[in-house]
Structures are given as C-alpha cells and as structure tokens.
Amino acid sequence: MEKRNNVTVFILLGLSQNKSIEIFCFVLFLFCYIAIWIGNLLIMISVTCSQLIGQPMYFFLNYLSLSDLCYTSTVIPKLMTDLLAERKTISYNSCMTQLFTTHFFGGVEIFILTAMAYDRYVAICKPLHYTIIMSRQKCNTITITCCCTGGFIHSAGQFLLIVYLPFCGPNEIDHYFCDVYPLLKLACTNTYKISLLVIVNSGLIALVTFTILMVSYIPILYTIRAYPAESRTKALSTCSSHITVVVLFFVPILFIYIRPAVTFPEEKVLALFYTIIAPMFNPLIYTLRNMEMKNVMKKMWYYQLFLERK
Numbered sequence: 001m002e003k004r005n006n007v008t009v010f011i012l013l014g015l016s017q018n019k020s021i022e023i024f025c026f027v028l029f030l031f032c033y034i035a036i037w038i039g040n041l042l043i044m045i046s047v048t049c050s051q052l053i054g055q056p057m058y059f060f061l062n063y064l065s066l067s068d069l070c071y072t073s074t075v076i077p078k079l080m081t082d083l084l085a086e087r088k089t090i091s092y093n094s095c096m097t098q099l100f101t102t103h104f105f106g107g108v109e110i111f112i113l114t115a116m117a118y119d120r121y122v123a124i125c126k127p128l129h130y131t132i133i134m135s136r137q138k139c140n141t142i143t144i145t146c147c148c149t150g151g152f153i154h155s156a157g158q159f160l161l162i163v164y165l166p167f168c169g170p171n172e173i174d175h176y177f178c179d180v181y182p183l184l185k186l187a188c189t190n191t192y193k194i195s196l197l198v199i200v201n202s203g204l205i206a207l208v209t210f211t212i213l214m215v216s217y218i219p220i221l222y223t224i225r226a227y228p229a230e231s232r233t234k235a236l237s238t239c240s241s242h243i244t245v246v247v248l249f250f251v252p253i254l255f256i257y258i259r260p261a262v263t264f265p266e267e268k269v270l271a272l273f274y275t276i277i278a279p280m281f282n283p284l285i286y287t288l289r290n291m292e293m294k295n296v297m298k299k300m301w302y303y304q305l306f307l308e309r310k
Helices: 019-048 056-073 076-084 092-125 127-133 136-163 180-186 192-224 229-257 266-288 291-309
Strands: 009-012 089-091
Touching (some): 009 092, 019 076, 019 266, 019 291, 056 092, 056 136, 089 092, 092 127, 092 136, 092 180, 136 180, 180 192, 229 266, 266 291
Antiparallel strands (some): 009 089
16 A cells, blocks of 8 residues: 555656647547537437437437536546646546546446347337337336446446556556556556456456347347338438447447557557547437437427527
8 A cells, every 4th residue: 555655646648749739639629529518418408308208219318428428528628638738647546536437437338338229129129018128117227227337336346456556656657548558557566467357347348248239230130121111221220320339439449458458559549439539429320310319309409499580
C-alpha cells in the first residue's frame, strides 16, 4: 500500500504532442460530443413522449441512448480539457474512478445490445409469444438485473484487479484516458497473471457476447426469408441497424482486450471507435435506417415547430 501511494498523479500522454493536431482534435471532438448529446437526447425524448416506449425494441433503444451519454461523458470532457492543457494530469483517485465508470457504462452498453438482439430474435422467430416473453416487467428485469448488474460486476472486476497494484513510478500513461492495459504497464510488479484475468473479464466477455449476437442472426435471417417483401424489408432494416452498431462497437474492443497486455500506439486510435465514433453514429443509424423513428420524429419535432410558427 505504501508503494502505491508513491504515485498520486498520473500524466496522460494523450493522442499527440503536436499542438496543431491537438487543436484540430479538440474542435473535431467538440462537434462529436455535441452530436452525441443532440442525437441521443432526440431519441430519448422522441421515444419517451410517443407510443414507441411501449415497444420493447425502443424501450431498450432509450436505455442505449442513456448509456451512450453516460459512457462518453466519462471520457470526452476530460480528453477535450487535456487537448488544450499544457500538462495533462489526472489524480490517482480520479483515474480509478474513470476506470470504474468507463467499464461500468461500457458493460451496460454491451448487455443492452445483447438484450436488443434477443428482442429481435423473439419478435421474428417467436412472434405469437412475443408480447408474453417481452412484457414490460421482463424488459425492466433485463435492463436492471442483467444489464446494470452485469456492467457493475464487470467493472468491479476490472477495478479490483488494478486498485491494489503498487505504482511507484514512472507515472506517464500512454493513452488519453485511464484504462487497464496502460495502467498494468506502469505497475511495479509482475502483472502477467492479472493480464490473463483481464482477458477473461473483458476479452472473453466481449468475444462470447459478440459471437452470441452474430449467431442469433442466423435463425433470424432464415425466418425472414419467408416474409412478404414489405415485412422482410422492414425487418432487415431494423436488424441491419443493430448489426452495424454491434460491429462498430465490438470489433475495436475485441482487438484491444482479447490479447495479452501489450500496448501499441494504434490502440489509442482504435479506442476512439468505441468511446466516441460508435456512440456518435448510434443515433444516426437507428433514425436514418428506421422508418418508425423517422415518422415519430417528424410528427413530434417538424410538425410541432411548423404548427407553432403558424
């Protein structure tokens, strides 16, 4: 414990040491963060204030948007502050807090995406039992018990693996936020066994979840074949939106966490995909490719503003 207290502050090396690139990244991420908030708030308000909240798919989409806002807010504000700062520092306690919250909301997002895949499977493959299987009580149970509890267990596991490690210097984290592998690299003890536990906790969870998600679409696509053309198009549109979000979010995570604790400079760029880019595209994917969402948003926003002007 005494050794650990030798490091009370970490220095984040960030994305680049070039000031011009940092200013460009600040402007870019500012627009991304604004887009994330506007897009996800529009979805949450549109779903909550319309009849869509009664449908399980949009019930989960509402919570996916909320988790996106929380997840990105654990990383982006600090990243943007550091891009303009001369010295990018974070205290030990703040670093551990960021580690816990990032993995908590990231875990919640993974399990919500899994719940959405399960919802699509039941809706398409077991349509006669859909209302019974995906009742509001069942949806609440999935969201609170499975998604939130699963996210907490995953995050607590990551946190406990790191918080008891001794840090006695150096204190430079080669990343733009506090994550497991960059911190393992700084620990002044043998972290080989811990890195294997990280792979089990993060890598295997992501791999198993991603495999289940992809395999679940085999019976879905097989069942869709017998649908009439119009129903098939609608079902494919919903499923393709979900698959796109899953691939954008999971592929970079799998690349980083499914292997031993070896860090590469390219990891920081890959991490941008699941911390900023995927959450920014989620609202666009689920609105532009979804006719129901577009119709609801037109009624709620376009016509409302038009009538108010009249």
